[in-house]
Amino acid sequence: MRARSRAACLFVGVACLLACLTASPTSALATSQQAEKPTSPGDAGLEARTAAIASTLRCPVCQGESIQDSPAELAQQMRAVVKERLRAGESPEQIQAYFMSKYGEWILLEPRRTGLNLLLYALPIALVIGGLVLVAVLVKRWTAPESNPGQTS
Amino acid sequence: MIATLPVIALFAFGFTRNPSEIPSPLPGNAAPSFTLPVFAPGEAPLARPVGDTIRLADQGGKVVVVNFWASWCLACRDEHTALSETAREYANTAEFVGVLYNDRPEAGVRWISQMGGQSYPSVIDNSSRTAIDYGLYGVPETFIIDPAGRIAYKHIGPISAATLRQKIDSLLPRGAAGIDVPKADTMR
Numbered sequence: 001m002r003a004r005s006r007a008a009c010l011f012v013g014v015a016c017l018l019a020c021l022t023a024s025p026t027s028a029l030a031t032s033q034q035a036e037k038p039t040s041p042g043d044a045g046l047e048a049r050t051a052a053i054a055s056t057l058r059c060p061v062c063q064g065e066s067i068q069d070s071p072a073e074l075a076q077q078m079r080a081v082v083k084e085r086l087r088a089g090e091s092p093e094q095i096q097a098y099f100m101s102k103y104g105e106w107i108l109l110e111p112r113r114t115g116l117n118l119l120l121y122a123l124p125i126a127l128v129i130g131g132l133v134l135v136a137v138l139v140k141r142w143t144a145p146e147s148n149p150g151q152t153s
Numbered sequence: 154m155i156a157t158l159p160v161i162a163l164f165a166f167g168f169t170r171n172p173s174e175i176p177s178p179l180p181g182n183a184a185p186s187f188t189l190p191v192f193a194p195g196e197a198p199l200a201r202p203v204g205d206t207i208r209l210a211d212q213g214g215k216v217v218v219v220n221f222w223a224s225w226c227l228a229c230r231d232e233h234t235a236l237s238e239t240a241r242e243y244a245n246t247a248e249f250v251g252v253l254y255n256d257r258p259e260a261g262v263r264w265i266s267q268m269g270g271q272s273y274p275s276v277i278d279n280s281s282r283t284a285i286d287y288g289l290y291g292v293p294e295t296f297i298i299d300p301a302g303r304i305a306y307k308h309i310g311p312i313s314a315a316t317l318r319q320k321i322d323s324l325l326p327r328g329a330a331g332i333d334v335p336k337a338d339t340m341r
Contacts, residue, residue, distance in 0.1 A: 060290030073255050074290070077281040102288035104178045130156070 050083045053092050057082070057099055058109050066109055177288055177307050184217070184298045185286035186210055189276035192258035193251070193265050198244055201274040207250055209302070216247040216324045217298040218317065221284060222275075223256040224264035226292045232311035233268050236295075239317040240273040247321050251275030254284050254292045299324045 054068035059075040067075040067082075078099075085095045099107045111117040188208045194200045201207065209217065220236055222229040240249035250273060253261045258277055265271045278284055287296060297306040297320045306320045 060288075074281060074284070078285060080280060081282070081285055101178060101182075102286065103290075104176050104288075106176060134156075 046083065046086060049086055050079060053082050053095055054079045056096065056109055058107050060103060179288055179304045180307055182304060184209060184296065184302055184304045185283070187283045187286070189252065189278055189283060191274045192253065192277045193262055193271065193275040195274035196270055196272050199240060199249070199273045207274065207276050212248055212298070212302070214300045216300060216321050218247055218249045218321070219252060219287070219296045219298065220249070221252045221254045221287070221289055221292050221294045223254045223292050224260040225256060228311045229293045230268065232293055233271070235312060235314035235317060237270070237272045239314050243321055246325055249273035252278050252283060254278060254289065255281060297321065297324065
């Protein structure tokens, strides 16, 4: 019975760790941060800046993909808008603000670090620390020499 | 075990949400302007010559209904009759315009012919600039713009004649609901 509850506690600890490692809002971005290969050397800077901004914008017709990663027609058209606006001298923040004014904050793959959104960033760290403490406490308890309650010293 | 309860509660809350529903910040704000060329003329008295341009700025104090559609869109078939008939019904007070989304004009013309015609004109939106300006993520989507040029209502999916009538009536000066525009009125 005790072995079963130990196993359950260990499972909860490991599950917490796994959950927060996979649920981090920034983890989804890891694959979409690569810059697109420039089509011509002269446009390399513009292409890289377009890719960097497009990687932060969610494709409206896909599931959890950025407009940089998606081959969808609308995503390509949105990338073209990003490039056009960069050419017109707009900053990345202005371009993000343009898309947010049309689609809301939903369009940002990485939520802004303000208000309640901060929980998204703080919670995974808190869960990792909590999980590590839980595992450490349990391991310490399990490896401690068992005292016999029936024996008096 | 208590530690897992908030996680379970979070997942339970997540299951009550529709992941494909995108909240729109547009209702209540000025409608993005557009100037787009007509490819399908519509029918008298709403007809506009092919090649003519339709500008939102020329709405002249009318309610404007902007419907994004495509020939490859099955759901667009469901709303076609409702839009075409309501456009005729409100010919004096509302202007209807169809915007072709990621489609070829020839395919659009063929589709209209197969559907038995369309009372109001449709325009081409090259590179989907207007669609992006309207925060579009699929078709059909319909925007109802009040006489002052603000987006009063955004409808995702096929729209019914009853919804069209109710929304247009509420935006006309004599409408029961007056011209007060709800701050955020989006419906799937």
